[in-house]
Amino acid sequence: MTAIIKQELKLNLKSMLIWALTVGGLGFICIMMYTSMEGDVVEMADSFSEMGAFSDAFGMSTLSIATIAGFFATEVGTVHGLGSAMFAAFFASSMLSKEEDGHTGEFLYALPVSRGKVITAKGLTILVHLAAFTLICGAFYAAGFTALGEEIPSEELIRFLTCMLLMNVEVASVSYLISATSSKTRMGLALGVSLIIYTYDIMGRVIPSMKDYLFLGPFSYVNASEIFAHMDVPKYSFTVAAVTVVLMTAMTYVTYTKKDLAC
Amino acid sequence: MESVIRIQNLTKTYGKKRGVADVSFDVHKGEIFGFIGPNGAGKSTTIRSMLGLIRYDSGSIEILGMDAVRDHEKILKDIGYMPSEALFYPAMKVSDVIKYAADVRQADCTEEAGRLCERLQVDTAKKIRELSLGNRKKVSIVCAMQHKPRLFIFDEPTGGLDPLVQNTFFELIKGYVNDGATCMLSTHILPEVRNHCDRAAIMREGHLIMADTVDNLIKTSAKCVRVEADGEIREYMYDGDINDLLAELSGRHIDNVTIEEPSLEDIFMHFYDGGKERV
Numbered sequence: 065m066t067a068i069i070k071q072e073l074k075l076n077l078k079s080m081l082i083w084a085l086t087v088g089g090l091g092f093i094c095i096m097m098y099t100s101m102e103g104d105v106v107e108m109a110d111s112f113s114e115m116g117a118f119s120d121a122f123g124m125s126t127l128s129i130a131t132i133a134g135f136f137a138t139e140v141g142t143v144h145g146l147g148s149a150m151f152a153a154f155f156a157s158s159m160l161s162k163e164e165d166g167h168t169g170e171f172l173y174a175l176p177v178s179r180g181k182v183i184t185a186k187g188l189t190i191l192v193h194l195a196a197f198t199l200i201c202g203a204f205y206a207a208g209f210t211a212l213g214e215e216i217p218s219e220e221l222i223r224f225l226t227c228m229l230l231m232n233v234e235v236a237s238v239s240y241l242i243s244a245t246s247s248k249t250r251m252g253l254a255l256g257v258s259l260i261i262y263t264y265d266i267m268g269r270v271i272p273s274m275k276d277y278l279f280l281g282p283f284s285y286v287n288a289s290e291i292f293a294h295m296d297v298p299k300y301s302f303t304v305a306a307v308t309v310v311l312m313t314a315m316t317y318v319t320y321t322k323k324d325l326a327c
Numbered sequence: 328m329e330s331v332i333r334i335q336n337l338t339k340t341y342g343k344k345r346g347v348a349d350v351s352f353d354v355h356k357g358e359i360f361g362f363i364g365p366n367g368a369g370k371s372t373t374i375r376s377m378l379g380l381i382r383y384d385s386g387s388i389e390i391l392g393m394d395a396v397r398d399h400e401k402i403l404k405d406i407g408y409m410p411s412e413a414l415f416y417p418a419m420k421v422s423d424v425i426k427y428a429a430d431v432r433q434a435d436c437t438e439e440a441g442r443l444c445e446r447l448q449v450d451t452a453k454k455i456r457e458l459s460l461g462n463r464k465k466v467s468i469v470c471a472m473q474h475k476p477r478l479f480i481f482d483e484p485t486g487g488l489d490p491l492v493q494n495t496f497f498e499l500i501k502g503y504v505n506d507g508a509t510c511m512l513s514t515h516i517l518p519e520v521r522n523h524c525d526r527a528a529i530m531r532e533g534h535l536i537m538a539d540t541v542d543n544l545i546k547t548s549a550k551c552v553r554v555e556a557d558g559e560i561r562e563y564m565y566d567g568d569i570n571d572l573l574a575e576l577s578g579r580h581i582d583n584v585t586i587e588e589p590s591l592e593d594i595f596m597h598f599y600d601g602g603k604e605r606v
Contacts, residue, residue: 068431170414171467175432324381
């Protein structure tokens with residue numbers, strides 16, 4: 065199993081680094097933009113916070129974007145949330161299906177390793193790469209704060225990144241199941257699912273009657289403005305996340321171990 | 328005789344599509360066993376069932392004395408499998424692929440892999456994406472042989488290999504078989520079966536038509552008959568009483584007739600065509 069983990073880590077390293085440098089780099093640029101916009105941002109903050117439901121949706125009524133923390137939460141929170149969810153979906157959706165899609169399954173599955181172990185090895189690879197992605201992005205954000213001469217809000221940043229990592233794991237678990245059920249790589253479907261989940265959260269924050277169901281989506285506990293404002297996440301959000309990850313993973317094992325491989 | 332592979336009443340369907348039905352045969356220890364049949368005959372379905380790539384509906388498969396489903400992982404330790412397509416991860420180097428296969432087996436195969444690469448002239452520094460089909464097949468041979476398994480399963484192994492490498496390949500197989508290994512060879516190429524196999528099985532439309540020694544398959548009582556009569560030529564396999572055949576021919580104006588022992592190709596074509604005469 066260790067050989068498979070090493071192999072997958074090596075095969076996917078380049079892709080992970082490209083995503084991490086892109087998302088982290090974008091976040092860094094956003095932070096650096098704060099100084100150039102500092103003068104205008106106070107006026108903007110007042111108008112943004114008075115946009116009703118839309119201000120709520122993007123967290124601009126929770127935290128003023130005139131502050132560096134508010135600016136980070138609003139801008140980088142969105143970039144990292146969307147970027148990391150898309151990376152998780154992109155990465156996990158091809159992990160199992162690529163063996164059938166690329167016809168390498170006959171090579172891999174004729175080696176003395178059970179499908180269960182392959183699922184575990186590839187699943188662990190996803191976790192390691194998601195954690196590495198989060199750390200690299202975190203380093204970019206910390207560098208951004210330092211470059212501006214601001215104190216790094218360590219506690220909030222760690223909480224923000226930990227919640228993002230959990231959200232990524234949740235999205236990846238859904239995409240991993242998609243990968244297990246299909247013999248073709250369904251990257252488009254997985255990316256679509258991550259965007260739908262994001263849209264669900266935005267709608268949940270804009271439409272008052274949907275607010276009570278916000279906890280069902282993984283973006284409910286990664287709202288950066290709420291994290292930086294030390295607000296509680298919607299009740300049961302983490303429970304739903306844990307149940308989703310366990311359920312999706314169990315279904316991946318059941319589906320893939322019983323599947324006729326089209327390799 | 329000790330059976331290394333024992334397949335009994337193997338049945339597999341793909342929804343409404345036929346896979347294999349009620350297939351039974353044994354492969355004995357130390358033999359090279361040919362597995363012949365046209366495309367779609369069920370050869371790959373049988374092999375994939377043996378390797379656990381697909382789940383079969385009924386019947387049983389015993390390999391090296393173990394159950395193919397229950398002891399799947401243990402069995403694969405002693406199998407060297409070469410798929411027909413020989414596809415690997417394109418971005419990997421040949422040396423990395425060979426080492427990866429050994430690492431998953433948790434075995435140090437450096438010495439044997441080196442010997443095989445030298446015999447087959449494999450360039451281990453190249454990337455997989457740079458290789459032709461023939462060169463990928465050579466990598467596949469190394470991956471299948473480097474751990475010196477007790478059972479080899481080859482699916483259309485020689486397609487894409489040049490004649491020299493084909494010779495080396497069969498020399499290598501014979502070397503391992505002399506050391507006690509067993510080999511199952513699925514192929515379309517009948518001279519390979521005639522020249523290298525001890526026994527063979529013929530598959531057609533998901534059914535096993537017959538399994539016997541290659542000598543017995545060739546020494547069948549059926550004759551290859553070619554008759555030129557009344558301006559037409561008929562060629563067919565005849566498996567009945569020779570006197571009945573002569574009686575049937577006696578009432579006609581015969582220009583020419585030849586009755587000869589069939590080749591393995593004739594026998595295969597006879598089963599391939601479903602025993603119909605070919606005119």
